[in-house]
Amino acid sequence: MNSARQINIAVIGAGGVGKCFLSQLEQLAKRRPEPKLALVYICTSKKAFYSAEYASIPLDTAISSLPSSSQTPLPLSGLADYLSATSSKTVLIDNTSSQDVAEAYPLFLSRGISIVTPNKKAFSGSYKLWQGIFSASAQSGALVYHESSVGAGLPVISTLKDLVDTGDEVTKIEGVFSGTMSFLFNSFAPTSGSGGQWSAEVKKAKELGYTEPDPRDDLNGLDVARKLTILARLAGLEVESPSSFPVQSLIPQELESVASGDEFLEKLPEFDSRMEETKAEAEKEGKVVRFVGSIDVATKQVKVGLEKFDRSHPIAALKGSDNIISFYTKRYGSNPLIIQGAGAGGEVTAMGVTSDLLKVLSQL
Ligand SMILES: NC(=O)C1=CN([C@@H]2O[C@H](COP(=O)(O)OP(=O)(O)OC[C@H]3O[C@@H](n4cnc5c(N)ncnc54)[C@H](OP(=O)(O)O)[C@@H]3O)[C@@H](O)[C@H]2O)C=CC1
């Protein structure tokens, strides 16, 4: 009798997105018994679970039992050794925002370990790392999917890849690319009513799980710059890094060097009047202010920052953490292909990770 084929899953990171992913993986394993999905490794920055025999870790209790584990995470090169020393195919899910983990992707891929991740760092780091990832994948046949690195679970990366792969010519990509920034401006400067206090809305965005682990990475525009770097590269531009084009930061200069994200949030209320001024300036023109980005493929211009919009504009009318991303292409002409919906949050981000995992499983 044939025993069920087993695919090993390793998970790094069990925070907001990681927890939702594990719960979606548990549902997936129940719905689709074939191939058998075995969680053989899970870790946070301090704790880990794994065994020399690649025993399957129970999906329902993996995260809740982690704090009491006596095991610590393997170093990344040791993890690559561990995961590649078995005949089962392996998928590594990186649910961290770690640069170190991102830089190890070429190593994992060269060992035949496929990667699925919402982490933007690898794809928006140096162009050399980008090339290293895709050449390691091409050489070993291991797969790499990162849908949730732009627009969370929204089908942004897959749509852009489809446009490019089918021979369309993408001329411009523009819109709102940050769930945090969308939430902040939709609640601080709504199209009707007076809106909330800037610093209080920033705290709320963090509590709702929309921000990066350190919310300064959202407010300094870098998170959006990373997403535009990824999209620009997929559209064929050799963007060197997210700091190689103009990016507007909303961090008050006085807070640029504070030691931690928590200290930043504590001091931010002292600077609320500055954002009020920006809002009032737009209101004088009958407009609202929003944080947007654009890529002009022909002129190779990428930019990120604040712009004013009429209250009736689709960007002004967004709700919650919604992103809106417009693709202008030769085939679509002057009516762009538009993708809109929640662009941050644990469940919707984990959905993009789980659906990428399904794509990988269908090819292993
Ligand atoms: N939240 C969202 O809406 C979206 C998030 N993303 C991306 O998803 C990723 C995860 O975000 P989120 O879940 O919100 O972040 P969290 O801060 O909630 O979770 C991060 C997790 O990663 C762990 N971790 C961090 N560094 C390491 C490391 N070097 N080795 C092992 N584990 C590590 C943390 O462990 P510990 O707790 O011990 O530090 C924690 O468990 C990020 O890359 C983010 O950009 C993408 C789209 C939307």
Ligand SMILES: N[C@@H](CC=O)C(=O)O
């Ligand atoms: N912090 C990011 C999370 C998703 O990428 C955002 O707010 O969009």
Ligand code: NA
């Ligand atoms: Na996406």
